[in-house]
Amino acid sequence: MTTTEPRIIPMGVALNEAMDIAMGLDEKVFLLGEDIAEPSGGVYKITKGLSTKYGTHRVRKTPISEAAIIGAAVGAAIAGYKPVAEIMIMDFIAVCLDQITNHAAKIRYMSGGQTTVPMVIRTSAGAGRQFGAQHSEMLEAWAVHTPGLKVVVPSNPADAKGLLISSIFDPDPVLFVEPMLMYWDPQYACDVPVGDNRIPLGKANIVREGKDVTVISYGKQVHDAVKAADILAAEGVSVEVIDLRTLVPLDEATVLASVSKTKRAVVVHEAVTRCGFGAELSSRIHEELFGTLSAPVARVGGQNTPVPYAKNLETAFVPQVADIVAAIKSLNK
Amino acid sequence: MATTNRPDSPDRETLVQMYEIQNKIKTTDERFRSMLTSGQIQLIYYSPRGQECISAGYAVHLRPDDYVVTIYRGLHDHLAKGVPMRELWAEFLGRSTGTCKGKGGPMHITHPESGLVVTTGIVGSGIPIANGFGLASQLAGTDQVTVVNFGDGASNIGAFHEGMNMAAVWKLPVIFVCQNNLYGEHTPMSMSTGVEYISERAAAYGMPGVTVNGNDPVAMWHAAGEAIARARAGEGPTLIEARTYRFYGHLMGDAMEYMPKEERKAAMAADPVPAFRAWLLENGHATEAQLAEIEDKIVAMVDDAVEFAMNSPEPSLDELYTDVYEEITK
Numbered sequence: 001m002t003t004t005e006p007r008i009i010p011m012g013v014a015l016n017e018a019m020d021i022a023m024g025l026d027e028k029v030f031l032l033g034e035d036i037a038e039p040s041g042g043v044y045k046i047t048k049g050l051s052t053k054y055g056t057h058r059v060r061k062t063p064i065s066e067a068a069i070i071g072a073a074v075g076a077a078i079a080g081y082k083p084v085a086e087i088m089i090m091d092f093i094a095v096c097l098d099q100i101t102n103h104a105a106k107i108r109y110m111s112g113g114q115t116t117v118p119m120v121i122r123t124s125a126g127a128g129r130q131f132g133a134q135h136s137e138m139l140e141a142w143a144v145h146t147p148g149l150k151v152v153v154p155s156n157p158a159d160a161k162g163l164l165i166s167s168i169f170d171p172d173p174v175l176f177v178e179p180m181l182m183y184w185d186p187q188y189a190c191d192v193p194v195g196d197n198r199i200p201l202g203k204a205n206i207v208r209e210g211k212d213v214t215v216i217s218y219g220k221q222v223h224d225a226v227k228a229a230d231i232l233a234a235e236g237v238s239v240e241v242i243d244l245r246t247l248v249p250l251d252e253a254t255v256l257a258s259v260s261k262t263k264r265a266v267v268v269h270e271a272v273t274r275c276g277f278g279a280e281l282s283s284r285i286h287e288e289l290f291g292t293l294s295a296p297v298a299r300v301g302g303q304n305t306p307v308p309y310a311k312n313l314e315t316a317f318v319p320q321v322a323d324i325v326a327a328i329k330s331l332n333k
Numbered sequence: 334m335a336t337t338n339r340p341d342s343p344d345r346e347t348l349v350q351m352y353e354i355q356n357k358i359k360t361t362d363e364r365f366r367s368m369l370t371s372g373q374i375q376l377i378y379y380s381p382r383g384q385e386c387i388s389a390g391y392a393v394h395l396r397p398d399d400y401v402v403t404i405y406r407g408l409h410d411h412l413a414k415g416v417p418m419r420e421l422w423a424e425f426l427g428r429s430t431g432t433c434k435g436k437g438g439p440m441h442i443t444h445p446e447s448g449l450v451v452t453t454g455i456v457g458s459g460i461p462i463a464n465g466f467g468l469a470s471q472l473a474g475t476d477q478v479t480v481v482n483f484g485d486g487a488s489n490i491g492a493f494h495e496g497m498n499m500a501a502v503w504k505l506p507v508i509f510v511c512q513n514n515l516y517g518e519h520t521p522m523s524m525s526t527g528v529e530y531i532s533e534r535a536a537a538y539g540m541p542g543v544t545v546n547g548n549d550p551v552a553m554w555h556a557a558g559e560a561i562a563r564a565r566a567g568e569g570p571t572l573i574e575a576r577t578y579r580f581y582g583h584l585m586g587d588a589m590e591y592m593p594k595e596e597r598k599a600a601m602a603a604d605p606v607p608a609f610r611a612w613l614l615e616n617g618h619a620t621e622a623q624l625a626e627i628e629d630k631i632v633a634m635v636d637d638a639v640e641f642a643m644n645s646p647e648p649s650l651d652e653l654y655t656d657v658y659e660e661i662t663k
Contacts, residue, residue, distance in 0.1 A: 030472065057472060063502060068461045068495035075465015075479075078450055079400070081472065083465075098492070102455050103462060111443035112433035113656040115450060147657050171659040202662075249662045 006191035012183040014157035014192045015046050015122075018164035019084060021196050023054050026082060029168055032060040032069055033086025033122075043088055044124060044183050066092050070099035070121065077119040078107065082168055090125035090177065091134045093142070104173040105148030117173045120164070124180040126220060126270055127318050133306035136314075138219070138271035143175040144247050144280070150174040150201060151247040155222035156182075158192045159245055162199030170201060179220040188223070202249035206258070210240035213328050214258040216281060217268040218244040221319065225268055228324035239328060247277055255281070256288055263294040264331040268324055273301030295331040300324050336612040337551045347393055348618045351550050353627050354389035355606045358409040360631045361418070364639065365408075365425070369585055376425055376439060378585035381409035383548075386605045387512050387575045388413035390553030391480055394561045395448070400466040400479040402451045402459040405440040406579075410482050415447040418638040428645035435648040436656065456517075457487035460496035460509065467505035467570075478506045478564040480557075486517025488531045497572065501538040506564035508557070509572045512547060514579035519591045535572035547575030548605035577605075 022029045031047060037059050041048030051059035062069050066087060073083035087093055093100065104117045127136040143151045150172050154160035160178065167174040182188040207222060208229055215225040222243045229239035240258050244251065259265045265285050267278035282297040300319045308314050342348070362382045368374045381388075384406075392413035395401070403410035411421055416432060424431025425439050432444045440454035450466065453459045463481030470477040487493055488511055500507050511531050515522050528534060535542020541563075545556040553575060560571035578600035582589040589597070613619040654661055 063495070063498055065495035065499055067492050068464065068499040071458070071461020071492065071496060072465040072468055072499065075402075075451075075462040075467075076469045076472075077465070078462075079466050079469030081469050098455055098458055099461060103451075103453065103458060107443075107451070108658070109656045110433060110437040110441035111656075112431070112436045114433065114443050114445055116659070150658070150662070172662075252663060 007194065008189045009157055009192050010184050010186065010189040011154070011157040011160045011178070012044065012046050014161040015164055015178065016048060016050070017192070018161045018168070019047065019050060020053070022165055022168040023050070023058060025196070028080060029082045029084065030058040030060065031084045031086065032062050032072060034062055034064055034088055036086055037061040042086065044180070046183065047086070066096035067099055070096040070104065073119045073121070074099055074103050074107070074117055077117045078115045082118055084120045084122060084168060087121055087123040089135050090123045090139050091137050093123065093139055097142070100143070100149070100175070101146045105146045108172070109148060116171055118171050120167045120174045120176050122176045122178060124178045124183070126179045126181055127307045127314055128181045130309055130311060130314060132309040136307035138177070138269065138302070140175070140177055140247060141271060141275060141277050144277055148173065149248065151177070152201065152245065153177045153179070153219040153247065154245065155219055155243050156188065156190050158190055159199055159205070161192055162197050163201065163245060165196060166198045166201055177219065182220055199245070201246045202251055203245065204251035204254040205243040205245055206240065206254065207243045208239065208241040210238040210262065212238045212262055213264040213266065213331060214240045214242060214255075214262045215266045215268060215324065215328065216242045216244060216255055218247065219270065221268045221270055224319070224321045224324055227321045228328060231321070231325055232328060237328065237332065252284065255285065259285055259289055260292065263292060266298045266300060266324065266327045266331065268300045268319060270302050270318055272304055273299055274304045276301045298327040298331055300327045336609055337549050338616070339551060339555070342551050343393075343554050345618050347554070348613060349623070349627070350393050351389040351554065352609055352613060352619070352624065353631070354392060354413050355385040355550070355609060356628055357631050358385040358388065358412050359606045360628070360635055361412060362408065364635050366581070366585065368639070374426060376427070378439065379406035379583070380579070380581040380585060381406055383580040383600065383605070384512055384514060384577045385409055386550045386553055386609065387510065387547040387577060390550055391508070391510060391557035391561070393554065394558050395478070395480065397448055399477050400448050400450050400463070402453075402463045402466070402479065402481040403449070404452065404456070404459060404483055404487075405454045406484070407442060407452045407482070408439070411442050411444070411449055411452070414449045416442060416444040416449050418634050419641040420444065422638040422642035423645050426642045427647065428642055429648040429652070430641070430645040434652060436652060457483060457490035457492035459483060460487070460492050461499070463507050464496055464500050464503070464505055467500065467507040468503065470506055471503070476506070476565045478508060478561055480508045480510055482510045482512055484517060485511060485513040485515065485522050485526065485531055487511070488534060489517070489525055497534070497538040497540070500570040501540045504567065504569035506567065507570045508560045508564055509570060511572065511574045512577060513574050514577050516579060516583070516592065518583045521591070530574060532572055532574040540570050540572060542572040542574070544574040544576060547577035548603070550605070550609050
C-alpha cells in the first residue's frame, strides 16, 4: 500500500487539484479568467489541464477585462452557479473593486437575503519577485474592511487545497489570496492528502505550541514566524505560532486563548503595516486582554511605502525573520 | 402622435397590456411625488416619468423566468417586470414587508420571483452582471434572456465597454437597453458623449445596434421583440438605444436649471402615456370604458399598496446583522 506515504506537492498543484475536485463534484462550478484555458493553463499554470478535462465552456478564457470577469461571476452566482474567477495579480483588484465591494459583497444584504453570491475570487499576491509596485501588493485589508466578503490566505499546499474546496462550496463570496512565491517553490511543498479533504473556513491552525509569546500570522509569513521561533528556542524562548488561515471569518477564540496563556503577542504580515490586518488584530487583543498582557501587542509588517523594484529595496520592504525575532525580543524586555 | 401605425403592430391584447403597464408606472410615480411633496413620506426618489413606454415595450415580450437588471431610476422597470405593488411600496418606505425586508431601499429593489434580479445604484455596473445571468442561461442551455437597463450616462463608463465586448465575444443572450433620456445626472448628452447616437457604439463591439423612439410604444415593441428573439435563438446580444425624456430631472427636488424650460415643456406636452391612450382609442384598439376600468383598478392597487406600506412595521433591529453572510460571521 502506498496510501500512507507522504505526497509532497507544491501549492500550484494543490490548487489545481482543489478546482478539479470541485468541478468533478458539481457541474455548477466553472472557472473564468485571463489565459486560464489551454495551452497556457494560466500564467502561473494553476489551471493547467482543466479546460481539456472539463471543456472551454467551464474553463473560460476571458478578455483582459477584470470588471467584466467579476461582474459575470456575480451574475452567474446569483443565477445558481459557483464561479471561480481568477484575477491574475492582486493589484488588479483595483480595476474591478466596484464589482467586488458594491456587488459581490453587498447583494445578499441589499436584497434582504433573496439573492446570494456564492463565488470565489482567486488571486496571486505578494512581493519577492521584483515585479514592482503594481504587481506585488497584499491588499487583504481592503476586503476585510468590506462586510459580506470572506477572506482566505493559505500558508501551505495542503491548506490551500482544503480551504479552496471549502471556499468554492461556501454560500458567500470569498477572496482567496494565494501567495505568489509559494506556487512552485519546492521549499514550500508539503504532504497533501488525496481527495476531497476540506478545511473549514474560520479555524486557525496552531502550527507550533509555545508558552512565552504568541506570533499570529497568515500566508507566507507563517514560515518566517516558525523560523523565528526556531531561532528563539535556541535562546530559551518558547514561541507559539498561529496560522489564521482565514481573516474573515476570524478564529478569535484560538487567538485569545493563546494570548491569554502567553500574555504576549506579535502580529505578522507582509501587507503595509498602517491599517493592515495586524492593526485590527492588535486592537482586538488589547480590547479583550488589556489587563492581563505583559507587554503591548507588537506589529511586524511591510513598510508604509509602495513595493519597490530594486532587489535590496524590495527586501527592505518585506518583513524578515530578523524583524520578527526583534519584535518578540522587544516584548521580553 | 408618437405612436407608429404599422400593419405588423402588436395585437390588441398586447397593446392594452402595454398601456396598462405604462399607466401603472405613471400612477405610481404620481403618487410617490405627491406624497413626497406633501411631506407624507421621505425618501430618495428618481422619477421615471416620461420613460414608461420603454419598459412596457420590452416587458411584454418577457417570460417570468427571463431576467431584468436595472438601476436606481428603475421603478418603471420594476413594475413592468411584475414586482408586486405592495412589496415595492413597502421597500421604498423601508418597511419589513418590503421586497428586501426594508434593507435595500429604492435603489436596490430585488424580486427574483418576478425575474427582477438586480437593481444597482452604481452607474453602468449592471452591464457586466447581466452578462453573468446570460452566461448562466447559456451554460444551462435554456432560452432565457436578460434585459439590462441603463442610461446614456452609463455608456461612458468603463463597465459598458468591458461588458458589451464580453457579451459579443461570448454571444450572450443579453439585450442592452440604453434608456437615453438625454441627461447624465445634470449634464446634457452633448457635453458628455462624442457620438450622436449611442447605438453607433454597438458596431465597435460587433453587435447590432439600433436607435428607436422610446416614446413610441409600437416602435419600442418591435425593436425589443427583434432583439429578444435573436437572443433566445442563441444569436447574441443587441444594443437598443431608446430615446426618451426625463420629466423631473435627476433626483426629486432637483431644480433642473440645466434643462432648458422650453425643451422640458415640449417633452411634457408630448407625454407618451396619454398620447398612446388617445392612439388606442382613435384606432379602435380599446374602448374608453375598458381603459377607464384599467385605470381605476390601478388607482385601487396603489391605494392598497400605500396603506399596506404605511401600516407595515419597520424591520426589527436584529435585521441589521442578518444577511451579511449566510450565518452571522465575525
